Amino acid sequence: MARLEVVHTTEYAYRTPVGLGRHRLMVRPDESHDLRLHRADLVVAPAPARTTWKHDIFGNSICFLDWSDATRTDRLTIVSTLDLTHHPDGPPLPRYILEPQAEAFPFAYAAGERADLGQLAVPQEPDPDGTVAAWARRMLGEAGSSDTLDVLAAMTRAIKAQFGYRARYEEGTQTAADTIRGGSGTCRDFAVLMMEALRSFGVATRFVTGYLYDDTSGGTVGGGSTHAWCSVYLPGAGWVEYDPTNGLLAGANLIRVGTTRDAAQASPISGSFAGRPDDPIGLHVDVSVTYAPIHGA
Template identity: 70%
Template sequence: MARIKIVHTTEYTYRNPVGLLRHRLMLRPDDSHDLRLLKTELEVDPAPANTLWKHDVFNNSVCFLKWPETLRTTRLAIVSTLDLLHHPDGQPLPHYSLDPGAEAFPFSYAQNEIPDLALLAERQMPDPDHKVDAWAQRIVADSGATETLKVLEAMTRAIKEKFRYGARYEEGTQTAAQTVELGSGTCRDFAVLMMEALRSYGIATRFVTGYLYDDTSGETRGGGSTHAWCGVYLPGAGWVEYDPTNGLIAGANLIRVGVTREAAQSIPISGGFVGSEDDTIGMHVDVSVSAVPIR
């Protein structure tokens, strides 16, 4: 278990005073068996006239900010501070935690689960040349394993070991096929690749956005900003998280903030402004994560 403090700062600057349209924030995790929120703070400058907290279609905690129509500003700063306790599984789950029918890969879901998982098991991106299909089949074959947990672990490790990681700050995500072709990507690209590869076998997956804290190894990739990984639904075990960017399994060193069907639904901060396109100077994001182990 660890006590985690996260300070996520986002600052937009404008060349001329602009009006601010409604903004949507996905920055606050919900309490869970592996995560307990101790304190949260949201600072916004200029201060909004209305701040409204809701849950979205995936039950993520989201915040909507709205400013007066008459307001004009050359700067918008949003600072989210979280103080929480995290106690993940941190290890691959044992075989006996899966339903017997899910122990061998690939497996099928029970009839009563299919209606709830159908869209999450459906491919979301085109793969006209079957590059993702071929890659997934090769990884499964090369793993030499038939057990579901070992196959998933092999796929997680293969992405970390065989693809080049590179930060990319502009919005958007590569298709899984592009990632296979390029042999490189960001954390969100790797999460999408693993999701689409598993969906090619009919396995339900979710995109997970949140934060990464280092285990002091100095080898984790994706810190200093928001991080992305994927969740896989395993009958008997439920949603198990895999971080192919770092080869992490079962939520180790990962603070989950939101889960979605696809990456485009997980933007931490989205919104617009009233003004000219040329008014935008830039956006600066800084994420500071500190962790103190608790024995």
């Protein structure tokens, strides 16, 4: 259990004052058995004329910011501050109990689960050359076990070992096949690779966006900004989180903010402006995660 403060700052700079279109934010987690949200503050400058909270198709909390037509600015600053307590599944890493039909990989879902999981268990990217499917089969062979939990742990650690982390601040992800061919990527790319590899076996996965904390391993990457990983639906255990960027299992260092079918649906902050194409001159993102005392613990 950890009491944490997360400060997520995003700053946009423009060459000349621009108008601001609607912005969409995914920065507030929903409370659950593994996360208690004590406080969530949002400070925006210039202040929007209207702030609206909704739930998206996946049930994530989404904030929409709208400014008046008269608003013009050469800088937009958005600061989200969260005070929360996180209850991860570990330590030590839990040994999940799976339903018998899911203990050996690959496995098949029951008809009812298959109907509800739908597109989450189907590859979302074209793989005409079979690059991703071939890589996934090779990982299955190299796992040295048919135990489902062992296979997933081996795939998570193989991505960390085989691919180089390369920060990229532009929006979007590269395809799983491009990650394999290029040998490097971002946390978003690695999450998509693991998702598409597992979906090639009919295993349901979700893209997860959030924050990384507590670098106890001495070698985690992805801090200082938003982070991305994936969750896998395992009958008997439910949704279990895997961070292939850092080889982390069970979400012990991961603060989940939102889950989606596709990476493009999980942008922490997106929006538009009215101005010239060359007006944007800077984007700065900073995430700090600090420990707060737990009173009475």
